[in-house]
Amino acid sequence: MARYGMVMNVHACLGCRACMAACSQWNQTPFWAEDFKGKWRTRVTEIEEGKFPEIKRHFFPTICMHCVNPPCASVCPTEATYINKDGVVLIDYDLCLGCGYCIEACPYDARYEYELDDLKKDEFYFGEDARHHQAHVDKCTFCVDRLEEGLEPSCAATCVGHTRIFGDLDDPNSEVAKLVNTGEAKPLGNYMGTKPKVYYIK
Amino acid sequence: MDLVQQQLWGWNIATYLFFGGLGGATLALGILAELRFNLNKWFGILTSLLGLAIISFGLIWLVIDLINPLRFLLAFWIAGIGHSWIARGMVVITGSYIFGVLYAIAAFFGSTTFKKWMGYIAMFCGFGVTTYTGLLLNANVGVPFWHTPALPILFTVSALSTGCALLMLILAAMKSDEAEHYFHFVEGFDILLISLELLIIFAYLDFARLGNAAVMKSAHLLMGNPLFTIGFVVLGLITPLILEAFASVKHSAKGLAGVASILVLIGGFLLRYLITWAGVFQYPHGIAG
Ligand code: SF4
Ligand code: SF4
Numbered sequence: 001m002a003r004y005g006m007v008m009n010v011h012a013c014l015g016c017r018a019c020m021a022a023c024s025q026w027n028q029t030p031f032w033a034e035d036f037k038g039k040w041r042t043r044v045t046e047i048e049e050g051k052f053p054e055i056k057r058h059f060f061p062t063i064c065m066h067c068v069n070p071p072c073a074s075v076c077p078t079e080a081t082y083i084n085k086d087g088v089v090l091i092d093y094d095l096c097l098g099c100g101y102c103i104e105a106c107p108y109d110a111r112y113e114y115e116l117d118d119l120k121k122d123e124f125y126f127g128e129d130a131r132h133h134q135a136h137v138d139k140c141t142f143c144v145d146r147l148e149e150g151l152e153p154s155c156a157a158t159c160v161g162h163t164r165i166f167g168d169l170d171d172p173n174s175e176v177a178k179l180v181n182t183g184e185a186k187p188l189g190n191y192m193g194t195k196p197k198v199y200y201i202k
Numbered sequence: 203m204d205l206v207q208q209q210l211w212g213w214n215i216a217t218y219l220f221f222g223g224l225g226g227a228t229l230a231l232g233i234l235a236e237l238r239f240n241l242n243k244w245f246g247i248l249t250s251l252l253g254l255a256i257i258s259f260g261l262i263w264l265v266i267d268l269i270n271p272l273r274f275l276l277a278f279w280i281a282g283i284g285h286s287w288i289a290r291g292m293v294v295i296t297g298s299y300i301f302g303v304l305y306a307i308a309a310f311f312g313s314t315t316f317k318k319w320m321g322y323i324a325m326f327c328g329f330g331v332t333t334y335t336g337l338l339l340n341a342n343v344g345v346p347f348w349h350t351p352a353l354p355i356l357f358t359v360s361a362l363s364t365g366c367a368l369l370m371l372i373l374a375a376m377k378s379d380e381a382e383h384y385f386h387f388v389e390g391f392d393i394l395l396i397s398l399e400l401l402i403i404f405a406y407l408d409f410a411r412l413g414n415a416a417v418m419k420s421a422h423l424l425m426g427n428p429l430f431t432i433g434f435v436v437l438g439l440i441t442p443l444i445l446e447a448f449a450s451v452k453h454s455a456k457g458l459a460g461v462a463s464i465l466v467l468i469g470g471f472l473l474r475y476l477i478t479w480a481g482v483f484q485y486p487h488g489i490a491g
Contacts, residue, residue: 010488045488045489045490047487047488060488060489062488062489071341071342071343071344073285074285074286074341075282075285075286075287075288075341075342076282076286077277077279077280077281077282077283077286077288077289077292078276078277078279078280078281078282078289079281079282095276095279095281096273096276097268097273097274097276097277097279098268098269098270098273099264099267099268099277099288100210100267100268100269101286101288101338101341103210104208104210104211104342104344104345105341105342105343105344106344107343107344107483107484107485107486108344108485108486108489109206109483109485109489109490113269114269115269115270116269116270134270134273135269135270135273136269137269188486188488188489189485189486192343192344193343194343
């Protein structure tokens, strides 16, 4: 039993999007889609703030927040969406009806449709190693399969700027726990009552 | 805060919400007519089956909207009934089918007590279908305009009003005294419902004026869309209200009530579409860029 969480140090993000590439390769998500906004488990969005000539640009990485009180799971009719023993919010693809209710309910835009066309592409690119075999809703899993082998999620392992810090929030000596417990890292949109386990240093 | 108009739910879902509500209300009001207003058994049988047919037609649109429509049988796996409105909706829909059909069979064979029990349970389920269509949208916390208890009330009142409209069209074509009597009851009831709907819409938009950026944006979208202001409010609510009020004081003005009914039905559909269309996500800044 652990309580996995992630801290995003936004200041350290270079905008290289290596995390998006690593995630989409490992998890075989639709990198064949055309834009940086569509079907990704993690996105790095470019944000502009201020007015000319004082424009500041920075990059903002997002993933599923692995909420303690996830609206996506509340609306799921089949319990395809569930929380595992380590606090990771997952989807059982065999049970997913594909109603998309969770996509609409997630207030962090963390979910997307893995459609029949995407299945074909997955098979085209990965052949026998293809990991998606039915249409379903998809989102970040904190790379549960890697966690089981003692590895970090693929995005955190690849991160060039030490933006993505992953660990067990229950272990007071972990870097994530320290950043969260000192109040340096804060969750997004906590006013919604979702209690995210991904925190931001902004 | 990033405000983003939702794109995922469109015509398919709106069509489902409309026909689900209309079918549920037709079932409930049709059975009520037979059980309490002395309409004959054929009226009860036909309206209950018509209600079920309308619900079925609506469900087709929901299935089309699934990522893979062939997986629709999973909808009967309602493990999430403790928290999900789709699961709960499936229960009341299935209940409507089972008890609606049992009621129709009992009515056909004239078994009074059994028919009553089945009829009342079917009415309850039909009413449940009308209510749940609003609760479905209500559960989306990221869309503040939907995440208010006003929405299920609005949809329930509107669904009952469209049910009344459809029954008026049927009753207007019938010649018996009982049909005449029930016609007037439904007409009066619909006047009440439309008035309530106007009040709720007014309160809803007024609440939006007071704040929360996403709710304000939704309200702006609606107020700037002639389909809403002219299509729904003027032609779908105010005009039928005036027509029905006029028809109710003049006897043999069924033509007017018929026109009003058609407007109410179109208005009900527009309302479902527009409320869905005007959903605006309020994402924490950075999520949507
Ligand atoms: S971020 Fe969205 S998808 Fe992830 S747990 Fe929270 S509500 Fe569910
Ligand atoms: S799309 Fe799948 S995971 Fe999402 S609510 Fe429907 S059944 Fe649950």
